[in-house]
Amino acid sequence: xxxxxxxxxxxxxxxxxxxxxxxxxxxxxxxxxxxxxxxxxxxxxxxxxxxxxxxxxxxxxxxxxxxxxxxxxxxxxxxxxxxxxxxxxxxxxxxxxxxxxxxxxxxxxxxxxxxxxxxxxxxxxxxxxxxxxxxxxxxxxxxxxxxxxxxxxxxxxxxxxxxxxxxxxxxxxxxxxxxxxxxxxxxxxxxxxxxxxxxxxxxxxxxxxxxxxxxxxxxxxxxxxxxxxxxxxxxxxxxxxxxxxxxxxxxxxxxx
Amino acid sequence: xxxxxxxxxxxxxxxxxxxxxxxxxxxxxxxxxxxxxxxxxxxxxxxxxxxxxxxxxxxxxxxxxxxxxxxxxxxxxxxxxxxxxxxxxxxxxxxxxxxxxxxxxxxxxxxxxxxxxxxxxxxxxxxxxxxxxxxxxxxxxxxxxxxxxxxxxxxxxxxxxxxxxxxxxxxxxxxxxxxxxxxxxxxxxxxxxxxxxxxxxxxxxxxxxxxxxxxxxxxx
Numbered sequence: 228x229x230x231x232x233x234x235x236x237x238x239x240x241x242x243x244x245x246x247x248x249x250x251x252x253x254x255x256x257x258x259x260x261x262x263x264x265x266x267x268x269x270x271x272x273x274x275x276x277x278x279x280x281x282x283x284x285x286x287x288x289x290x291x292x293x294x295x296x297x298x299x300x301x302x303x304x305x306x307x308x309x310x311x312x313x314x315x316x317x318x319x320x321x322x323x324x325x326x327x328x329x330x331x332x333x334x335x336x337x338x339x340x341x342x343x344x345x346x347x348x349x350x351x352x353x354x355x356x357x358x359x360x361x362x363x364x365x366x367x368x369x370x371x372x373x374x375x376x377x378x379x380x381x382x383x384x385x386x387x388x389x390x391x392x393x394x395x396x397x398x399x400x401x402x403x404x405x406x407x408x409x410x411x412x413x414x415x416x417x418x419x420x421x422x423x424x425x426x427x428x429x430x431x432x433x434x435x436x437x438x439x440x441x442x443x444x445x446x447x448x449x450x451x452x453x454x455x456x457x458x459x460x461x462x463x464x465x466x467x468x469x470x471x472x473x474x475x476x477x478x479x480x481x482x483x
Numbered sequence: 484x485x486x487x488x489x490x491x492x493x494x495x496x497x498x499x500x501x502x503x504x505x506x507x508x509x510x511x512x513x514x515x516x517x518x519x520x521x522x523x524x525x526x527x528x529x530x531x532x533x534x535x536x537x538x539x540x541x542x543x544x545x546x547x548x549x550x551x552x553x554x555x556x557x558x559x560x561x562x563x564x565x566x567x568x569x570x571x572x573x574x575x576x577x578x579x580x581x582x583x584x585x586x587x588x589x590x591x592x593x594x595x596x597x598x599x600x601x602x603x604x605x606x607x608x609x610x611x612x613x614x615x616x617x618x619x620x621x622x623x624x625x626x627x628x629x630x631x632x633x634x635x636x637x638x639x640x641x642x643x644x645x646x647x648x649x650x651x652x653x654x655x656x657x658x659x660x661x662x663x664x665x666x667x668x669x670x671x672x673x674x675x676x677x678x679x680x681x682x683x684x685x686x687x688x689x690x691x692x693x694x695x696x697x698x699x700x701x702x703x
Contacts, residue, residue, distance in 0.1 A: 279603055310609050320604035324622050334608025337618055386608060 230255040230421050231276065231390055236285030236296075238271055245271045246282065247445040253390065253423060257437035258416045260453075261425045264468055268445040269425045273394050276423065277312040278305035290389050310339075313383030317395040319375045321367040327378050328354065328363040331385045339386060346385070353381040357411055373404030377411055384415075391415070393424040427472060433457055441465045486670050493661045493671060497654060501678055504653030508571075508643045512578035513636055517590075519583025521621070524591035538587070545584025551645050553577050558649045574646035582639055589631045593624035626697045633690035637683050644679070654678060 231253040238246040245268040253259050261269045274280040275296075276287055282296045289311040294300045321330050328350050335346035354360050357377040359370075367375055376396055383391060393412065397405040409431050416422060416435050426432065432439050432453055439456040441449045441464075449455075449462045460466045470477060526538030545553070554577040561568040568576075597620050605615035625632075647656035654675055662671035 277607065279606065306606075306609065309607065312607070314604075314607035316600060316604065318600055320598075320600035322601065322604070322619055324626070333618065334610070337614050338609025338611075382604075382608065 229253060231287070231289050231423070233272075233276065234286045236272065236275055236282045236287070238268070238275060238280060238282040238285075245445055246275070249285075249442070249445075249447055251440065251447070253421060254437075255389075255421050256419050257421060258435050259423045259438045259440060260432040260436040261423065261440045261442060262427065262429070262432065262468070263442035267442045269442045270394055272442065273392050273423060273425050276390075276392060277309040277314060279309075279314070281305075310386070311389045313386055313388035313391045315376070315379050315383050315391070315393045315396045317398050319367075319379040319399075321375055321378055321382070323367050325366075326363065327359065327365050327367065327370070330367065330378055331382050334382065334386050349385060350381075353384055354378075356384075357381045358407075371404065372400045373407045376400060376408050380408075380411060380415075384420075389421065391420050391422045393422065393426070395425050395427070397426065397428060429457060429469070429473060441468065443468065486667060489665060489667055490670050490674050493658075493674060496661060497657055497671075497674060497678055500652060500657030501654045501682065504651065504657070505640065505643050505679075505682070508574060508578065508646065508651070508653055509636070509640050512575050512643070513582055513639055515575070515579035516582025516586055516639075517632075519579060520586035520590050523583060523587035524594060525616070527587065527591050528594060542584050542587055545581055546588075550577070550581050550642055551648065553581055554645055554649060570646070570650045573649060574643075574651040577646065578639065578643060581642070582635060586628075586632060586635050589628050589635065590624060593628035594620060596627050597623045629694055629697060630690070633686070633693070637686050637690075640682055640686065641679055 229252040231251070233249060233251040236246050236249045237244070249268075249272055251259075251272075261273065263269045271280055275282045275285070276289070278294070278300075284297045286293060286295045286297075287308065288294070289308060292304075292308045292311055294304055294308045322333065325333060328347065331350040331353055332343070332346040335341040335349065336343050351360065351363060354363055357380060359374060359377055359381070362370060362374065362378075367378065370378065380396070396412070397408050400408065405428070409428060412422070412424070412431070413435050424431075424436075434453075436453045438450060439453050440447055441456055441460070441462070443464050449460060449465050455461070456465060457469065460469060523538050523541050526534050527542065529535045529538070554574070557577040557580070558570070558573045561573065601619055601623065602615060605619045610618065643653060644655040647653060647659065650656070658671040658675040659668075662668045665671075
C-alpha cells in the first residue's frame with residue numbers, strides 16, 4: 228500500500244489555476260523528485276500534501292490519516308496529517324532567537340510533548356548525523372547557508388515523520404555548498420526515509436530518485452523512473468524543459 | 484536665596500514621591516498594559532470577526548479620547564457601580580488601559596513583521612497556535628517592538644503625572660503639596676520637571692542597552 232496517496236488536487240490563486248487535478252502515489256522508502264518550470268505548481272503541490280496550502284478539492288492520505296479538502300477539514304485534521312510529515316523549506320525558516328539545538332528540539336518538546344532530556348539526546352544525535360555536532364549552541368545567524376539548511380533538515384527529522392518533504396532545499400544556496408546538502412539528502416534516502424523533493428537538481432534526481440514526476444501548467448505531464456523521464460522523456464514538453472535547464476544557452480545559439 | 488533653599492529642602496521629598504509614586508505607578512501600569520496590548524493585538528489579528536472588531540473598537544476608543552478624561556471616567560465609574568476603589572488603583576487601571584490601547588498597535592505591527600515562514604515552520608513541527616505565539620512569534624515580535632515600546636514607556640512616566648488630578652500621591656502631586664503653603668509653584672514645578680527629565684534620561688540609556696543586548700543574537 229502506498230504511504231501517500233493524492234487524488235484530484237485542485238488549487239486556484241485568484242484566477243490562476245495552479246493545480247488542475249493531480250493524482251500521485253508514493254511508496255514507503257522511495258524518493259520522488261518533482262520537477263517542472265517555475266510557476267508550474269510543484270511547490271503548491273508539495274505544500275498541499277501537509278496543509279500549508281489548502282486546495283479547493285482533492286484527497287490526501289498519508290499513512291492512516293486522510294484529509295478531504297473538499298469537505299473543509301478542521302485545523303485539527305490538518306494537524307494530524309501534517310504530523311506525518313517533515314518539511315524542509317527553501318529559505319530554511321530556522322528560528323533566529325533559538326540555538327541550533329533548540330531549533331531541533333522545539334518540535335519534539337513543545338509539539339509532541341516528549342521529555343526534554345530525550346529530545347535533546349535525539350537532537351544531538353541528529354546534529355552528528357548532519358555533521359554539525361559542534362554547532363549545538365550556535366545561533367542560526369552564525370551559520371553558513373549550507374549549515375542552516377542542514378539544521379533545517381535535522382529539525383524536520385527530529386519529529387520522526389513518515390514522509391519528508393523538501394521544497395527546493397538547495398535553490399537559495401551558493402553553488403559550492405549545494406553538494407553538502409544533496410549528499411546529506413542522498414544519505415537519508417539510503418537510510419530508507421521516504422522523501423518527496425521539489426528541485427531543479429537533475430543530477431540528484433538521476434542518482435537518487437526512485438520516481439521522477441514532471442509537472443507543467445498544473446498537471447502531471449509524465450512520471451516514471453529517472454531513466455524514463457530524464458534520459459528518454461516521451462513527452463515533448465518534458466524534452467523542452469530538460470533541454471532548457473541542462474543547456475540554458477542553447478536557444479540563443481540555435482537562433483544565431 | 485530662600486528659593487534655592489526651598490528647592491534643596493524639597494529635593495528628597497520629591498525624589499521619594501518619584502520612587503514610591505511615579506516609578507511603581509509606571510512600572511505596574513506598563514506591565515499590565517503590555518498584557519492588555521498583546522491580547523488586543525491578537526484580537527485585532529483574529530480571523531473571528533466579532534473578536535477583531537472588538538480589538539479595533541478598543542484601540543479606536545482609547546486613542547480617540549484624552550487620557551485625562553479616561554482617568555476621570557474610571558475614577559467616577561467605580562463608585563457609580565458601587566465599587567470602592569482607592570485613587571491609586573484607579574490610576575493604575577486608567578494608565579494600564581491607556582497603554583494597552585497604544586502598545587496594541589505597536590505589538591500588532593511587530594507580530595505582522597515576523598516573517599510568515601516562522602508561522603509555517605512552527606506549523607510543520609506540530610506547534611499549536613498558542614505555543615507558536617509564546618515560543619516563536621512573540622519573542623521575535625518583542626525584539627522588533629522594543630524601540631517603539633520604550634518610547635511608550637517613557638511617555639508613560641510623564642503621563643503618570645495626570646493621575647495627580649485624582650489625588651494619587653506621585654511626583655507632581657507632591658510638588659503641588661509642597662508648593663501650596665509657600666506659593667512658590669514655579670520652583671517646585673521646575674524641580675519636578677527636572678526629576679522627570681532625569682528619569683527619562685536614565686530610561687533612554689536603558690533602552691539603548693536593551694536594544695544592543697537583543698541585537699547580539701536573534702538575527703538571521
